Amino acid sequence: MRMLKDMSPKNVLFRKGFWKSRVDMVTEKLIPYQWKALNNRIPGAPPSFAVENFRIAAGESEGKPKGTIFQDSDVAKWIETAAYSLMIRSNPELEQIIDELVRLIEKSQLSDGYVNTFFIAGNPEKRWTDMNMGHELYCAGHMMEAAVAYYEATGKRRMLDIMCRYADHINEVFGPGENQNHSYDGHPEIELALHRLAKVTGEQRYTRLADYFLGVRGSVEDFYTGKATQSGMMHDSRWFLNDYYLAHKPVEEMNQAEGHAVRAMYLYSAMADMSRSKGGRKMLKALTSIWRNTVDEKMYITGGLGSQSHGERFTIDYDLPADTGFFETCASVGLVFWARRMFSAIQHGEYPDIIERALYNGALSGVSLDGTRYFYSNPLEVNPEVAAYRHDHEHIQISRVPWFDCACCPTNIARLIESLGTYMASCSENAAWIHQYTACEMNILLEQTSVRIKQDTEYPWDGKIRISLKMEGSLNFTLFLRIPGWCADFSLWINGEQQRKPLLENGYLVMSRTWQNGAQIELDLDMPVRFVRSNSNVREYAGKVAVQRGPVVYCAEEVDNGKGLQELVVDPTAKTILEHDNSLMEDTRIIYLTGYRDKAEGDALYFEYEADKDFVPCRIRTIPYYQWGNRGDGQEMRVWLRVKQ
Amino acid sequence: MRMLKDMSPKNVLFRKGFWKSRVDMVTEKLIPYQWKALNNRIPGAPPSFAVENFRIAAGESEGKPKGTIFQDSDVAKWIETAAYSLMIRSNPELEQIIDELVRLIEKSQLSDGYVNTFFIAGNPEKRWTDMNMGHELYCAGHMMEAAVAYYEATGKRRMLDIMCRYADHINEVFGPGENQNHSYDGHPEIELALHRLAKVTGEQRYTRLADYFLGVRGSVEDFYTGKATQSGMMHDSRWFLNDYYLAHKPVEEMNQAEGHAVRAMYLYSAMADMSRSKGGRKMLKALTSIWRNTVDEKMYITGGLGSQSHGERFTIDYDLPADTGFFETCASVGLVFWARRMFSAIQHGEYPDIIERALYNGALSGVSLDGTRYFYSNPLEVNPEVAAYRHDHEHIQISRVPWFDCACCPTNIARLIESLGTYMASCSENAAWIHQYTACEMNILLEQTSVRIKQDTEYPWDGKIRISLKMEGSLNFTLFLRIPGWCADFSLWINGEQQRKPLLENGYLVMSRTWQNGAQIELDLDMPVRFVRSNSNVREYAGKVAVQRGPVVYCAEEVDNGKGLQELVVDPTAKTILEHDNSLMEDTRIIYLTGYRDKAEGDALYFEYEADKDFVPCRIRTIPYYQWGNRGDGQEMRVWLRVKQ
DSSP: OOOOBOOOGGGEEEOSSHHHHHHHHIIIIIHHHHHHHHTTOSTTSOOOOHHHHHHHHTTSSOSOOOSOTTTHHHHHHHHHHHHHHHHHSOOHHHHHHHHHHHHHHHHHSOTTSOOOHIIIIIOGGGTTSOTTTOOHHHHHHHHHHHHHHHHHHHOOOHHHHHHHHHHHHHHHHBSSSTTSBOOOOSSOOHHHHHHHHHHHHOOHHHHHHHHHHHHHTTOSTTTTOOSBOTTOOBOOSGGGSGGGGTOSSOGGGOOSOOSBHHHHHHHHHHHHHHHTSSSHHHHHHHHHHHHHHHHHHSBOTTSOBOSBTTTTBOOSTTOOOTTTOOOBHHHHHHHHHHHHHHHHHSOOTHHHHHHHHIIIIIIGGGBOTTSSOBOSBOOSEEOHHHHHHOGGGTTOOSSOBSOOSSOHHHHHHHHHHHTGGGGTEEEETTEEEEOOOOSEEEEEEETTEEEEEEEEEOTTSOOEEEEEEEOSSEEEEEEEEEOOTTOOOEEEEETTEEOSSOOEETTEEEEEEEEETTOEEEEEEOOOEEEEEEOTTOGGGTTEEEEEETTEEEEEEHHHHOSOGGGEEEOTTSOOEEEEEOSSSTTEEEEEEEEEEEOOOSSOSEEEOOTTTTEEEEEEEEEEGGGTTOSSSSOOEESSEEEOO | OOOOBOOOGGGEEEOTTHHHHHHHHIIIIIHHHHHHHHTTOSTTSOOOOHHHHHHHHTTSSOSOOOSOTTTHHHHHHHHHHHHHHHHHSOOHHHHHHHHHHHHHHHHHSOTTSOOOHIIIIIOGGGTTSOTTTOOHHHHHHHHHHHHHHHHHHHOOOHHHHHHHHHHHHHHHHBSSSTTSBOOOOSSOOHHHHHHHHHHHHOOHHHHHHHHHHHHHTTOSTTTTOOSBOTTOOBOOSGGGSGGGGTOSSOGGGOOSOOSBHHHHHHHHHHHHHHHTSSSHHHHHHHHHHHHHHHHHHSBOTTSOBOSBTTTTBOOSTTOOOTTTOOOBHHHHHHHHHHHHHHHHHSOOTHHHHHHHHIIIIIIGGGBOTTSSOBOSBOOSEEOHHHHHHOGGGTTOOSSOBSOOSSOHHHHHHHHHHHTGGGGTEEEETTEEEEOOOOSEEEEEEETTEEEEEEEEEOTTSOOEEEEEEEOSSEEEEEEEEEOOTTOOOEEEEETTEEOSSOOEETTEEEEEEEEETTOEEEEEEOOOEEEEEEOTTOGGGTTEEEEEETTEEEEEEHHHHOSOGGGEEEOTTSOOEEEEEOSSSTTEEEEEEEEEEEOOOSSOSEEEOOTTTTEEEEEEEEEEGGGTTOSSSSOOEESSEEEOO
């Protein structure tokens, strides 16, 4: 197995284009906005209390901690996001805010190393008693990830040291020893964090602890089937048993996507991390099986996951309801985490393919274009009256909202976008993989030589990508360029010379040669408007198509097409019109489809069908799915459109 | 307003044909089967305890009553069904069973007249304390209906007297007086019963009590919004507030179908009863508005009602999910009750039209062809794997079952079928309306003259109906023959002479003349296979058609068409083949459609759409919807099929 080096946001400079606009949005608008949210300063938004909880735990404020049992993780993810922003752009004021937070965290830390405001200030006697819903190790994990990111961004060790002390404490409490707790967290996360901690500190005990948590998981029968937990969550239904927690079997025996979708993504990510150390082969076999099941049978076209709201979980194969699914932003974010780690184990383009799918669609849809409004669920069809009324739509927001009582999603999409550099490329000693295309400059370290890779492109709106290499002199290495799974045709030029039969392997163009400084590569990915159908086993999308161009999935919105989107019928044989649009986001390409509106006259509920009688030709305006819900509240929206057959 | 006389099952003799086979099934198989069920003698079925409860309440057995709080009503509805059967066919053995039951009921009756095993033997101190979920007046109503039917069948007064004593007791407890209870039942039913009791006894105080219950309903604000009732039902969700009980406003101010679907049907039936006495005009205005909303916006094509399982209730206009709705058998039965009463107030064919729709489809589907297996919900689409897994399908039986813990439906469909004579025709002094067509002989009393109307027909499988009149000499009266709403073309002959321009008014052919003994009328209703579409506002059925012939809605079942019914695409322009089939029920017409199977090859979840590429011509076998689920368990089934457009 090749040892790949991960990229860091530090290594990537985004230039004017799609992702620069998103990263800038997070840096400039979202981070300050979320700081206000965490401090209850957004009028009309549910108060967070998350920062105040640390003041209380530090003894600098009165009261009991408020909010969810895992409220600390919102602060952690905000710090992590802010740390990534500092890797891209310095901001002393922001750094000062974080330093002050770190001071509070340290002050709240107990002498044994324990950090958690909910338990310290509210329920000290309940520490480590509610492993399935207590989220203590989960919060610890997020705090550790924040600490690592802040250390990597600034070189400041204080938060890292705090969290190492906490990790050491956890390492004492949990483990195989007779007097140790043999449990693990109902929500995987600490495993990911311990790997990062190990990497930055070089301390192998953290990896071993992560391995322990993974190894013990699912090994105790009925470990989680208590009637209710201290947090009040009932486990009286079959959707909240062990499999909900991914605690129903040893991880290496898992073979399909199941349980709570976010928990699953985090667990599979941790398993992929572990697969690179010990027990790799068996773990990879399990992961490959789960991966296939996820992307071939249980994934929405947007990269959304979790077909049922009750349990926020996976259901059965090909069950992908467009309106009532859960599609949690965090699950799509977690899918990106997992896919990146899968690539580290198996260098195949299908992993960055899925990263791209989730990034441009089901993850990015979770945040408004200005960074201040959010979706928790990212459905593929919204009918506001139904969503406002029906019991099985209770979880659907018909409009983006300023914050949530349970605000895991806004901070998760934030840290993903701000760390996007991590997902752009990979490298080993003598190879560089370019996974994602966007206008940018990337520094990649091969052996001891740094190569600067510049991308000029309007991707994802245009398929032309010009890549230039800058290095001292020349270097022999293999350059891999991903040919996305959606792309059926492409052209390649190297230094102006068209390559007639380029080597395409495992989803990448493979170019091994001695590259000279100034080398120019041009890749032209054919990017037509595509009508996509689903496997015929998917009941929901039978007779329907989705519109996709490049990696971007499109949708029809009420504001463009009027109410009753079920009446729209696409003619896939007719021409489509691509149009520049700057109204919501610069350089967007919107797509006009040709089709019909099937609007029958009259008040009757049931009446004679007459073929095509009610078909009135019409133009259907579609916009990128991730942009929906940015123009007025309570809009109908639909990804899967009827197709004329 | 014309004063119409109701028909009785006594007046109708079914002859070999559709309904004779159903009525015989109830008489011969269902009644003995349900008696066993009520006595816990069906192996594998949930025990009922309903008869044993009466023994306990009568002091002839030990223990506490078991089952639902309204278990008495199952016994009542069984007696009512058995009584109707005695109107058709004498059965001394059955009469003896009922007489013994009546003895027990009388022995259980308290000295003040109160009858209810749950409260007498289990919770005497709680009488009349839980009006929203206690179902005391509901049970009383069903017992009264049974008593009336048994009296009408046999002339025996004992049960009638018992229930009159109970009605008198209720009349003392409830009413506008200062020391009276100003409440009413959370489940309407007693109002209907009191009208029947008043009619058979001539006691107007029962009508006045029914009027009182209707008049006080909805007049006390937040009457029902307690946190929980004694029966443990939570009212913490917006679907279980006052409107669930139809207790949210005065009945005359209601204007749309809302709340719990069965409660609603019973209430609207009671309102229609009341509209014939006092306050008629305002009540009829409310009813007309509710009726329009029900049939034009909230009714399944099968006559099923209630689009949401949570609250078993109506939702919003045009919200008609084929798989997750509630479609309770009792709701379709209740729709028949209501529609009959609407006709009594407004003589229009649309009411018998809806009776016909519910009878042949959403009601009849609730019982297996042999009378021993039942559906509670009657969905229009069943995907067994989904139904077995998903939370929003928890209420769906994927196979017919032998009994239910809550067994309201089996006894309700039974009494409906066995009292079918009631729905066949109506008459006033000088007019007779023929509503339903089936091979039978009906005795109708006009003024003082009895007219015997004989129908020869294979309806609903064939549209030809020959009607002959038998009477002493001749009689001047108006004969109304319903032209069903589904019928676009028909021919009429009177005494062999074709009528070129027959008078068609309000859904009926109107024939006023002096009829001679032996008069012959032939009506030929054109009965093609119809492809029916829905109003374009219904999201669920966009791009789909239902197949209907005559009043019968058809469905595709897995046993005939394989798995994956979403792959079937009907070509509505191609020919259909009608075939005789006796395998499930004699003389059934099954329909073969021409169409395609849209089965894409390959494992991918999403891929390029290519028009018609995957369409393989195929024949689609459809059977009458009400027959589904009679050939093996756990079958896919679908009413709304994709249509080639």
